[in-house]
Amino acid sequence: MTDSLAERAAGPTSTDFRGLMADFPTGVAVLTAFGPDGRPHGMTCSSVCSVTLAPPTLLVCVWSGSPTLAAIVAGSRFAVNLLHEDASATARLFASGDPERFSRVRWAAGPDAAGPYLADDALAVAHCAVARTEPVGDHVVVFGEVRQIVREPGREPLLYGQRRFAAWPAG
Numbered sequence: 001m002t003d004s005l006a007e008r009a010a011g012p013t014s015t016d017f018r019g020l021m022a023d024f025p026t027g028v029a030v031l032t033a034f035g036p037d038g039r040p041h042g043m044t045c046s047s048v049c050s051v052t053l054a055p056p057t058l059l060v061c062v063w064s065g066s067p068t069l070a071a072i073v074a075g076s077r078f079a080v081n082l083l084h085e086d087a088s089a090t091a092r093l094f095a096s097g098d099p100e101r102f103s104r105v106r107w108a109a110g111p112d113a114a115g116p117y118l119a120d121d122a123l124a125v126a127h128c129a130v131a132r133t134e135p136v137g138d139h140v141v142v143f144g145e146v147r148q149i150v151r152e153p154g155r156e157p158l159l160y161g162q163r164r165f166a167a168w169p170a171g
Contacts, residue, residue: 025161028087030094030122031060032107032115033071033078040102040109040116041071044095046160048080056146057131061139069140072130078144079115080126084155085167087121091158112148123155 047061114127128144156168
């Protein structure tokens with residue numbers, strides 16, 4: 001065993017925890033919302049989880065300093081764009097912080113949209129109303145009641161794990 005007693009007593013570092021979570025593959029989503037000025041905001045997110053079927057609710061975890069979080073909270077709604085296997089470039093773009101990201105992808109928003117729909121990149125979109133928020137450390141857990149679902153059949157999900165993107169394995 002290479003850990004010293006002092007290292008074990010101090011608990012895991014943020015690097016240790018990141019390594020642990022990197023070993024847990026997950027789907028990739030882009031959260032989108034409109035700010036108070038009507039401008040779209042968005043960010044890549046892999047912290048998405050179902051909560052309950054009745055009412056259909058999911059949760060997302062967002063860094064508390066995120067402009068996308070500010071737009072979600074201000075508008076009380078957001079969209080979760082689940083990305084398909086060919087959308088890793090979009091996942092990287094929305095993780096980059098590029099202020100022009102929405103000019104680099106095709107998106108749409110109907111009158112009932114909770115946030116922009118990434119038309120070429122999403123295999124499904126959940127339009128959500130914010131049910132509640134809960135601050136935890138440097139993040140905020142946002143619970144979203146799903147009000148509308150749009151699905152694009154025939155695509156496979158994009159996965160992220162061990163710090164790389166991959167397609168759903170052929171089975």
